[in-house]
Amino acid sequence: MTDATATTAASGTLLRVAGITKVFGTLKANDAVDLDVAPGEIHALLGENGAGKSTLVKMLFGSLQPDAGTIFWKEEPVAVANPMQARALGIGMVFQHFSLFDALTTAENIALSLDEATALSTIAERAKALGDAYGLPLDPNAVVGDLSVGERQRIEIIRCLLQKPELIILDEPTSVLTPQEAEKLFVTLDQLRGEGKSILYISHRLEEVQRICDRATVLRHGKVVAHCTPANETPASLASMMVGADVAAVQRTGAGSTGEPLLEIVDLVRHAASPFAVPLSGVSLTVRAGEVIGIAGVAGNGQGELFEALSGEVLQTTPGQVRLRGKDSGRLGISQRRRAGAAFVPEERLGHGAAPGMKLSENLLLSRHRTDGKAFLGPLGVIRSGAIARSTKRIVSDMDVRKSAEDPEAAALSGGNLQKFIIGRELDRKPAIMVVNQPTWGVDAGAAAHIRQALIELARSGSAVLVISQDLDELFEISDSIAVMHNGHLSAPVPIADATYEKIGLLMGGAEPGHAARDMEVQA
Amino acid sequence: MRPGTWKFRREGEEGVIRIELVKRPQHSAFFSAMSPFIAFGLTLVFGAILFAAIGKPPLAALYSYFIEPLSEMWSVHELIIKATPLIMIAVGLSVCYRSNNWNIGAEGQFIFGGIAGSLIPILVPGFQNAATLPLMMIMGMIGGAAYGAIPALLKTRFNTNEILTSLMLVYVAQLFLDWLARGALRDPNGAGFPGSIRLSSAAQLPEIAPSQGGAHLGIVFAVIAAVVVWFMLRSTLKGFEVRLIGSSPRAGRFAGFSAPGMVFFAFLVSGALAGLAGISEVSGAIGQLRETISPGYGFTAIIVAFLGRLNPLGIIAAGLVLALTYLGGEAAQISLGVSDKVARVFQGMLLFFVLGCDTLIHYRIRVAGRAIASAMEKS
Known part of the structure; x- marks a missing residue:
């Protein structure tokens, strides 16, 4: 990987973005973003949901127009007016959500995306040849509806490669793949890099970024917070770049008292309801009157599943797994839990x-x-x-x-x-118990402060408050202790006095010794 | 093929073309309200073209179709008789459709209401007192609701598509009624003709103005049902639940409402109202159980529900309009000599234009994709 970086540095940049800014209403989705991609490089674009990754690549692909800044393609300034022009330049994109027609065959789907009319039989031959060359075998006559997710992604990649792009943008490609399918994808990506093609790889999975990416650009709240070489970083350091390590000065209204336990989660287990859901394994936590407990974690590690289990939208198998004000409530529905004094605010508004x-x-x-x-x-x-x-x-x-x-x-x-x-x-x-998922997601700073203040005051008036958030700054600002969710496990809460960004970041990467031991037990 | 995508072959070319509906960022409230009227206007225009095409004078034809039936008192009564089941069924369907449950089988629930409600007067003809009619109406509602519960059960228990099951159950109901009318419930003194004994006067719904025409008490039930359901949807927690689950199912679950419970509620309410319409038709309009008791009211009521914007008060007006197409069809058959199937054509056009207007109010059309020149051997 260091070799690749060294050679590309000599040969100039393929794509360079300077001072790109995009504003939606009052929200600066991209704020003076700089980024450069060298030929033959896999470049990671890292950031939390809402950090501005999608906005940036949409501008690179011509789906959105920047409000300020310049895109340089092979050191020439270009205006990318639409995706067709992006493809003509040599930029291809594989979207996270496939745009394929289930009822059409592989070849017909590819035909629909081409800008010039081409015979279906020619397309089928070329697609098959490309697929064989890159280890992406596909059957041009197969109906897409019968294919697996991994096979569908192959069609999207082949469709992109047919345009002979020099830069391929992959938007969270592994989020829909099994580990085995992901392995195959990495081999293909390696091969493409070997041929001098560049890849802009969007992800928030730190392990794979470290494994396959030469360099990384980290976005946070629309701004570039770092350019780095993933190989020289640790998952914890990457995580702390993503979520931000600048501690805001916090004025607390008194320390959290330890009153009676109002919300108790006792060895909560939930099996994965769908192939993409995260199972909860033995989550335990107690929230007492007067305190705010935060749950940190990278998105998609089981926070949504935990919220649904606590709210009663999904019931537990045994009543004792969730206790509200000392009463077993695991089999109660959401209305009954509300009547027991609990209140819930879900992530999606x-x-x-x-x-x-x-x-x-x-x-x-x-x-x-x-x-x-x-x-x-x-x-x-x-x-x-x-x-x-x-x-x-x-x-x-x-x-x-x-x-x-x-x-x-x-x-x-x-x-x-x-x-x-x-x-x-x-x-x-x-409410005596308040469970909030992402209280200030996409909310402007003033409103966010208002909401956080209100949550602290609720706790100080004697309620138990549980806040699930991906914003570490927010959790450090309002929590009395922070627990971390990783892969369906919840760490023991760390009292705020002992919590550091490094410690929490380490837990977010799943590196806690306790977790490793538990994983080994499960496997044994 | 997926809707919106077409394969085509033309002059040796073969290709795929895609037509997309793109959601409009904002839709016009004015056109939303006007859509039933625009649809009705378009139906008249195309109806005129249709008559002209088969060689009938268009204006005279439209006159005899839409105006003549309203010119005499007895035919106004006929209009009300036809509108009664349409309104009653469509009011129930509005609850279904508002809650996102697609009950297409009201025709079957109507038939089962007719059967269940007429069991007492047919099997126990001697039971004639003040309780006869109320019992018949209740039995009819139970019959319709029970038949409506089948697709609800299949949907909640086995995740079956209710459109298919409710529709298929219509044919079961039709054949079952046919079998009853020719077999188990046939009038033994009927000279072998299908059909039950005539209902006694104690088992027939009284007429509202006997001196003028045959409209029966059913229309009162229909109007009461419309007003009650309108109030329920607008001002009660149950109505809020119907609308919430229909528009945002996940928010409905977060509110603590039960989605399977709503499936049953919607199907039981619409089934009961269709059943009440069925027994009202048998008891008020026909006077016996025949091998067919409906000229497709259960299907036409779907048009009524949409033409009335799924609003029970709008449905009263829409029911009268659709009833007119039935009467007009009969009138046109007599005065113009055209098939009474024209009524179906008008109903179909009306539904098509209402749904078309609604779609274009919310979406605009975009053509994507193109022809692909091809010398393809396989197909």
Whole structure:
């Protein structure tokens, strides 16, 4: 790998991006991003969800136009107006979500993506030849609907290679592959690099980036935080670059007291519901009155599965796995858990925490119809719109929700304002237990501070607060202790006084000795 | 083939072409509200073209189709008789469709309501008192609801597509009724003709204005059902649940509502209303159980539900419009000598244009893909 870096440094850059900026409304998705890719290099683009990776590559591929900055292709400034032009330059892209028609054959799908009309039989021959050359065997006449995910990805890669690109952009290619399929992909990528082609490899899987990438550019909140050589880094150091190591000065409102345990998770087990889900294995945690406990972890390590299990959207197999205020609640549904004093804020706002096409007042009813049935519902379940309107108004003013109409649809609010409303909807109940997943995802700094303050105050008033977040800064700011989720395991919580970014980063990489021992036990 | 993709062969070329619907960022509220009227207008225009094409004077034909049936009191009563089952069924379907449950089998639930409701007066003809009619109506609702519960059970238990099962059960119901009317429930003194004994007057729904025409109490049930369901959907927690699960199923689960429970609720409500429509038709309009009791009300009610924007009050108006196409079809058969199947054509056009308008209000069309010149041997 060092050889490759050395040779490419001599031969100049293939792609160079200087000061690229893209603004969506008030959000700077890309802020003066610099990046260069040498010929024959696999270059990793690292970053958390929402760090701006997709925005950047969409501009490289012509799907989006930058607001500022320049793209240099072979040291010439270019404007990439659309994907067709990107392909003409020699930039190919394999998307994370395939754009294939199930009912068509492999060859027909490839034909649809070509810019010039070509005979199907010619396409079939060329695709087969390319596939054999790169260890991506495929049957041009197979109907896509019958193929596995790995085989479909091969079609996407072949389709891309047929355009003879010099730069191939791969968006999280291994997220849909089995380990064995991923191994085969790495061999192909190695071969492409050997032929002098460049690859821009988007991922947040640190192990594979270390294994196959020559250099890496790390994005965070739309900015480049580092250019580095993955081989010289550790998973922990890469993780801390991704999530940020700049500790904000925190003013705490008193240390977390240790009251009675309100939320107890006891050896929680959940089997994977789908091939891409993460199973939970023996998760245990106690959250006491008055404290905020944070759960850190790289995305997709079981946080979503844990949230669903705690909220009661998915029930446990035995009642004792989740205990609310000292009562076994593992077999209770979400409404009963709410009535036991718990409140939940899911990661996704539209479509999960709120219904996009419904008014704010109706979205208030969404999570409160069982806990506040007396106030909001009359006989025969008739909705008391007056009482609901008053509560909605109170939440809107308490949380400073900015809206354009008296009672707008949820989808009409900005993400941050809707999140403030959803959190406010739960805080308004003064819940004894609050479980929040990604409280400030995509929320602007001011609103985020407001939400964090509200969570701390809730805990100080005697509630138990559990915050699942990928933003380490946030967890260090509000938590009394931090536990780390990795591959469905939850570490023991680290008290904030002992927690460092390095320590948490190490746990996020799965490097805790305790984990290794447990893994070995499982295998034995 | 996947919808939206076509293979074609032309002048030795073979290729694939793709037509996509792209969601509009914003849709016009004005056109949304106007869509039923635009659809009706388009139906009239194409109806006129249709009549012209078969050599009938278009304007006179449209007059005898849509205006003439409204010119006399007795035919207004006929209109109400036809509108009654359409409204009742469509009101139930609105609950189904709003909650994203695609019950296409109301015709079968209608038939089972008719059968179950007429069991008492046919098997126990001597039971004639004030309880007869209410019992028949309740039996009809139970019959329809029970038949509607089958696709609901299959969907919740085995994840079966309810469109297919509910539709297929229609044919089962039709054949079962045919068998009953020719066998088990046939009038022994009927000279071998199919059909049950005539219902006694105590088992027939009274007419609302006997001196003017035959419209029966069923229309009152239909209007009450529409108003109750309208209020339920608009102002109660149950209605909120219906709308929430239909529009955002995951948010529905987060709200603590049960999706399988909603499948049953929707199918039982729509089944019960279709069953009530069935027994009302047998008891109020026909007067006996015959081998066929419906000219496709259960299917036409699907059009009524969409034309009424899945709003029970809109459905009352839409039911009257669709009832008119039935009457017009009969009138056109007499005065123009065209087949009464024209009614089906009009109904089909109306549904096509409503759905077409709705689609174009929410999406625009984009053609992607192209012809691929080919000398392909295989196909």
